[in-house]
Amino acid sequence: MHTLDRLSGSIVDEIVQSWIAWSLIIAYIILAVASPATENLNLWMGGLAIVAILLGMNGLARTELWLTSRGPAWFRKHPVARVLHHIHNEGELAGIAIAGIVLLAQLHRGVHVHFALTEAFTLLGIMSAANLSVRQMMPIMSLVERFTGTWGAIVVGSFLSSLTGEPAAAVFLSEYFKHRTAPQDKERVATALGATIGSGGGLLPFSAPPILIIWAILRSTFGWGLGDLLVLVGVGCLLHVTLVAWKLRPRIQPSNASSHRLTLKDTWPLLVLAVTVGLNVSYDTHHWTLLTWGWDAAIGIAALIAALQNPRIVESEGHEQQGRGRHWQPLTLGVLLMGLEIVGTEAEPLLHALAGLIPENAPILLVALMLWYATAFTSHFADNALASRVFITVAASLTAVLGHGDLLALSVVLGALFGGFLLIPANLPNFAIAAEFGISSGGWARTAWRWYWSGIGHIVWITCFLFLG
Numbered sequence: 001m002h003t004l005d006r007l008s009g010s011i012v013d014e015i016v017q018s019w020i021a022w023s024l025i026i027a028y029i030i031l032a033v034a035s036p037a038t039e040n041l042n043l044w045m046g047g048l049a050i051v052a053i054l055l056g057m058n059g060l061a062r063t064e065l066w067l068t069s070r071g072p073a074w075f076r077k078h079p080v081a082r083v084l085h086h087i088h089n090e091g092e093l094a095g096i097a098i099a100g101i102v103l104l105a106q107l108h109r110g111v112h113v114h115f116a117l118t119e120a121f122t123l124l125g126i127m128s129a130a131n132l133s134v135r136q137m138m139p140i141m142s143l144v145e146r147f148t149g150t151w152g153a154i155v156v157g158s159f160l161s162s163l164t165g166e167p168a169a170a171v172f173l174s175e176y177f178k179h180r181t182a183p184q185d186k187e188r189v190a191t192a193l194g195a196t197i198g199s200g201g202g203l204l205p206f207s208a209p210p211i212l213i214i215w216a217i218l219r220s221t222f223g224w225g226l227g228d229l230l231v232l233v234g235v236g237c238l239l240h241v242t243l244v245a246w247k248l249r250p251r252i253q254p255s256n257a258s259s260h261r262l263t264l265k266d267t268w269p270l271l272v273l274a275v276t277v278g279l280n281v282s283y284d285t286h287h288w289t290l291l292t293w294g295w296d297a298a299i300g301i302a303a304l305i306a307a308l309q310n311p312r313i314v315e316s317e318g319h320e321q322q323g324r325g326r327h328w329q330p331l332t333l334g335v336l337l338m339g340l341e342i343v344g345t346e347a348e349p350l351l352h353a354l355a356g357l358i359p360e361n362a363p364i365l366l367v368a369l370m371l372w373y374a375t376a377f378t379s380h381f382a383d384n385a386l387a388s389r390v391f392i393t394v395a396a397s398l399t400a401v402l403g404h405g406d407l408l409a410l411s412v413v414l415g416a417l418f419g420g421f422l423l424i425p426a427n428l429p430n431f432a433i434a435a436e437f438g439i440s441s442g443g444w445a446r447t448a449w450r451w452y453w454s455g456i457g458h459i460v461w462i463t464c465f466l467f468l469g
Contacts, residue, residue: 021055024048032105046350049102049343054382056094092336099339102346116341120334122206122280125296127330128303129276130168133269137172145255154245158200166201166208170429174436180253190437191448192248194430195421199237202417206280210388210416213337221396222409232410239457344389355397365466368407372415379419384427388416414458422448
């Protein structure tokens with residue numbers, strides 16, 4: 001019976017995550033090539049593109065699903081084809097591939113394409129610099145815990161992701177806490193860190209992909225600056241992180257704070273990270289765009305060279321981690337971010353139509369909470385950067401009718417930050433956390449829902465902001 005259940009589950013995976021995704025992509029290509037551009041066609045193509053990339057990023061890259069869940073033996077043993085079974089960030093690569101198809105379709109139809117180059121360079125530079133400084137974060141975490149205890153270490157460590165980027169924070173927080181977690185608690189601790197890091201990256205625009213991808217829209221359409229992000233989104237993130245951390249702390253064993261030391265010669269990666277953060281925060285104010293792009297590219301190249309020269313990055317306490325996959329992540333995510341922007345643009349006509357279905361006389365709090373949960377729910381099953389890119393357009397459309405732009409925008413941002421914890425593909429840091437703790441996708445899904453209650457922190461802040469703002 002167990003074998004039949006596994007086979008049934010594999011068939012469902014094949015149908016939903018591969019066969020339907022491929023069918024949608026083929027349908028999209030046929031419409032783009034063979035049909036004249038009309039308003040109704042744009043709606044259909046936007047819907048096909050979104051659903052295809054949602055399914056694709058959750059399973060299309062599992063190449064064995066195209067034929068059978070176990071895959072033909074020759075395919076896995078072939079000296080070239082077998083490489084496809086060992087690609088890091090499969091879901092992200094599938095998203096890039098589908099976005100490339102959408103790009104070609106847009107060029108074929110003569111659509112103006114916006115390439116999010118600034119956002120891509122920012123993600124590349126920040127993540128690369130943070131990857132180089134992961135080992136140096138261990139002594140910092142020890143110092144923080146010495147003064148604040150376990151609860152403070154979780155909170156501060158999660159918010160450090162706003163400086164280092166969420167994927168890098170996932171690596172050093174997992175490395176710091178996993179050796180102090182009992183085997184029966186690993187799934188609970190791993191999913192909780194996914195939740196806290198997902199919110200902890202919300203203080204600065206470059207740290208969390210769901211904010212970075214819409215930062216230009218938040219500035220131009222809603223008039224946000226760094227201060228607005230820090231207050232409007234930061235308070236909700238603080239409530240969420242502190243709630244989860246308080247419930248998580250008893251599951252982590254006491255620390256031996258003397259086990260991590262930081263010498264003066266080891267501080268240069270932290271200096272590189274500080275310079276990278278400073279440039280990316282201030283470049284649009286001082287018009288240093290080309291300088292910042294060049295610096296980000298140089299750091300990205302340096303990190304790749306370091307990965308090629310040191311295939312295995314040795315972490316503290318004898319733990320060894322694969323370095324190449326982690327150091328390729330910044331480049332992969334930078335390209336993916338541009339791809340998600342392209343897919344989001346394709347879906348805008350459909351999203352405007354859907355936004356028009358919300359009654360103009362609906363209570364604004366209800367609209368805000370609907371936006372929050374719609375973004376969170378989409379983030380559960382897709383990359384949360386795509387979810388924020390999709391629903392920020394809806395928020396902009398509703399703002400033109402209902403007003404309350406700040407409320408609707410922060411609802412979308414908080415929804416994306418919260419929703420990325422439920423499944424591993426929902427947020428990039430989850431991949432690193434699951435690998436560090438040895439958690440399977442099934443184990444993650446079975447456990448993560450236990451932290452669903454923590455969304456009350458965001459709901460409370462959205463409600464308070466309506467009456468205080």
